[in-house]
Amino acid sequence: MADLILTPNLDRADDVYADLLAAHEGLDKKESDAFNARLLLILANHIGDRDVLRQALAAATLKQED
Amino acid sequence: MNKIFEVPLYAYERSPDQDAPSPVRHKVVVIGAGPVGLAAAIDLAQQGVEVVVLDDNDKVSFGSRAVCYAKRPLEILDRLGCGEPMVEKGVKWNLGKVFFDDRKVFEFDLLPEEGHARPAFINLQQYYFEEYLVQRVREMQDAGAPIEIRGRNKVSAIGTHDTHVALEIDTPEGSYNIEADWLIACDGAGSPARSMLGLDFQGRVFEDNFLIADVVMEADFPTERWFWFDPPFNKGQSALLHKQPDNVWRIDLQLGWDIDKEKEKRPENVIPRLKQMLGDDVEFELEWVSIYTFQCRRMESFRHGRVLFAGDAAHQVSPFGARGANSGLQDTDNLGWKLKLVIDGKAPETLLDSYDVERIHGADENILNSTRSTDFITPKSDMSRILRDAVLDLAEVHEFARPLVNSGRLSVPCTYDGSPLNSADAMGGPARTRPGSPCPDAPLGDGFLLEKLGGKFILLTIDAEAPDLIEEDGIEVERLALSIKDDPTMALKARYLGDCESGVYLIRPDQHVAARRPSYDENLFRHAIRRATGKE
Numbered sequence: 252m253a254d255l256i257l258t259p260n261l262d263r264a265d266d267v268y269a270d271l272l273a274a275h276e277g278l279d280k281k282e283s284d285a286f287n288a289r290l291l292l293i294l295a296n297h298i299g300d301r302d303v304l305r306q307a308l309a310a311a312t313l314k315q316e317d
Numbered sequence: 318m319n320k321i322f323e324v325p326l327y328a329y330e331r332s333p334d335q336d337a338p339s340p341v342r343h344k345v346v347v348i349g350a351g352p353v354g355l356a357a358a359i360d361l362a363q364q365g366v367e368v369v370v371l372d373d374n375d376k377v378s379f380g381s382r383a384v385c386y387a388k389r390p391l392e393i394l395d396r397l398g399c400g401e402p403m404v405e406k407g408v409k410w411n412l413g414k415v416f417f418d419d420r421k422v423f424e425f426d427l428l429p430e431e432g433h434a435r436p437a438f439i440n441l442q443q444y445y446f447e448e449y450l451v452q453r454v455r456e457m458q459d460a461g462a463p464i465e466i467r468g469r470n471k472v473s474a475i476g477t478h479d480t481h482v483a484l485e486i487d488t489p490e491g492s493y494n495i496e497a498d499w500l501i502a503c504d505g506a507g508s509p510a511r512s513m514l515g516l517d518f519q520g521r522v523f524e525d526n527f528l529i530a531d532v533v534m535e536a537d538f539p540t541e542r543w544f545w546f547d548p549p550f551n552k553g554q555s556a557l558l559h560k561q562p563d564n565v566w567r568i569d570l571q572l573g574w575d576i577d578k579e580k581e582k583r584p585e586n587v588i589p590r591l592k593q594m595l596g597d598d599v600e601f602e603l604e605w606v607s608i609y610t611f612q613c614r615r616m617e618s619f620r621h622g623r624v625l626f627a628g629d630a631a632h633q634v635s636p637f638g639a640r641g642a643n644s645g646l647q648d649t650d651n652l653g654w655k656l657k658l659v660i661d662g663k664a665p666e667t668l669l670d671s672y673d674v675e676r677i678h679g680a681d682e683n684i685l686n687s688t689r690s691t692d693f694i695t696p697k698s699d700m701s702r703i704l705r706d707a708v709l710d711l712a713e714v715h716e717f718a719r720p721l722v723n724s725g726r727l728s729v730p731c732t733y734d735g736s737p738l739n740s741a742d743a744m745g746g747p748a749r750t751r752p753g754s755p756c757p758d759a760p761l762g763d764g765f766l767l768e769k770l771g772g773k774f775i776l777l778t779i780d781a782e783a784p785d786l787i788e789e790d791g792i793e794v795e796r797l798a799l800s801i802k803d804d805p806t807m808a809l810k811a812r813y814l815g816d817c818e819s820g821v822y823l824i825r826p827d828q829h830v831a832a833r834r835p836s837y838d839e840n841l842f843r844h845a846i847r848r849a850t851g852k853e
Binding site: 284285288289291292293296 | 703704706707708710711715717718721
């Protein structure tokens, strides 16, 4: 089973973060929510591995695993 | 309104049972002369089991109701001798289009696989379906089959005993009592039989109303399934358009939860909605209007001693995916041969517990699929709507999102994985014919494979040797000897051998695979026969 990467994995993290912010510029709340949803689905498809996604879903809850 | 609704199809007639000094005992009594009850009765009578069908009405069902029939149920109907008129009359379709707002976001083709006698789907009004089943009953009666339908016979009390079931029946001429060795309750989602026995029916209620309108129109819409999410003519809701025979079109409009049902059903409210959808210049006539809500639920157990539940009485799903009547017919297909063996003393009564196991497996699969479709079609939270709309927007542009669009996952036959009747797969052939699977059809010269299967146990050999007849503890198994050369299209090889050189399949009377091996082995197949009949 592939493991979800939870250690730093982005080259030039600040640039990536800036890209995320820039994508939402000029969008209202509704448009931003829709954008995020589309982005989520595109990334999920790219990952293409339900196990990794389930690990990501668990990590996003911020709860520590027992 | 079509006159088929008005004419009694099985008018009340006084039965000699009503004048008998003590309750007459029948082999099997079926409650409900809908698609499932009639199919159950035909299946049993075809095997020579005496059966009486009781229905509180005397006509076909009112309105088109269940309209989509999938390939597997059509194959079951072929075995029951009434597939042909259904397919002849039914509308075949393959193309579906999905719209979001005012845009077509994509279309799909069911792309039916070649080499099957029956199409992937037909649309047919339930009243025709029931009419053809009753015609089949009449045909069987003329040939002396032990089958009877009693109209306006309403079951008012059920008493369960170790040896039989006692029934009290109300008729226009008063009530009478009969007994049955076995009772099959096919009396629908609101099953009075289930209530009389005080049995549970647990599941999830969906807070939504749908308006179904059947309209008759000469329209040049193609024979396709059109599904709209959030269309301009039904903002925030969904809509479906589907063709039935005789220029009848099924229109399904989601209405939401807080509505006045009686008001919404009135023609003066329905017609403007439909005009908005179809365009002002389309002439149409309303045939039937109904508002429904639905639940996804099932009984905890489909067998209660000598009472067996089938169809909507046992399990209920949302209509998305056409899994109601289709799964009910698979129930009867599963039950018929088992009950016959138990009645004949050729299998232990516990064989009937496998009906429970296998069909609960089927019901859970249907409930899961139809619940997911419903969650997609009618999002229950802001975020589920945002995600749903994101899928639809992406589907228009990117192929990857199209499989996520869920306007109903259409009924496919159930494979009984993990059934106690299966023997372990000793062949490693194609996954679609693993033990538990319904046999896929394949062309054989002028005919098809499935015509040769069903109604009894068969040992299918493909380029393999085996005895022509095996008898194991009262169960006779006939050999059907085939070669891959019998099908030049190679579908038989692809579906039953894959990379193997030869194969031997033990096939149940309901055309499901019980066991398979690359070659015949007497000892192992005798075990498989015992296992498939609940003896190990």
